[in-house]
Amino acid sequence: MQVDFYQLSRDPVDRVLPAIAARVLGLGERLLVVAQDEAALGRISAGLWNGPPETFLAHGRAGEGAEAVQPILLGQDCSAANGARHIAIADGLWREEALEFERTFYFFDSLTVEGARQSWRALSKREGVTPRFWRQEQGKWVQGP
Template identity: 80%
Template sequence: MQVDFYQLSRDPVDQVLPAIAARVLSLGERLLVVAADDAQLGRISTGLWEGPPESFLAHGRAGEGAESIQPVLLSQDCDAANGARHVAIADGLWRDEALNFERAFYFFDAASVDGARESWRALSRRDGVMPRFWRQDGRKWVQGP
């Protein structure tokens, strides 16, 4: 299982996540996006809507119905009601339930960097988990050491 740590230093997660979601969907996969804060899920939803028409990312929110057909499902829980095998943890709070997915995208910022470091250390010691670190370099993402 692969866990990609994304350190947000330039853009907030609601601006970064649409590109990740588009990439996951282009692979024929589904994505579960998890954040405890309902307002943050609202900002992410807006970010998924605001791209150009050709990059529209269909999505829905858990609890609104039709979860099983959503290519991208936004939820406060790490439960893939849409059958996703990829999960994006958008609020910087690692959840061990993410280990049940094939791939996890773990977004963190300056406020959650200590938790991310602790999660990195713990996940690095687990069998079958491959953590990778990404940081923003201008508009691109580069893999860090």
């Protein structure tokens, strides 16, 4: 199980997540995006809709119906009603249920960095979990040490 830690230093999650979601969908997979705050989910939804037409990212919100057919499902918990095997934690708050997925994208910023550090230390000691760290450099994501 792979956990990719993304340190948001330049762009907010609603601007970064669409590119990752597009890659997940390009692999023929589905994605669950989790954030506790409804306003954050609204910004993420807008980010997914507002890309160029060739990168249209269809998605829906948990609780609105038709969850099972959504390639990208936005919700407040780790329930993948769309059958996703990939999860994006978009609010910097680690959830143990994320370990039930094949791959986790864990986004954190300066407000949630301490929790990310604690999660990194704990996950790096767990058997079967491969954590990787990514940071933005000159507009590109670079894998860190």
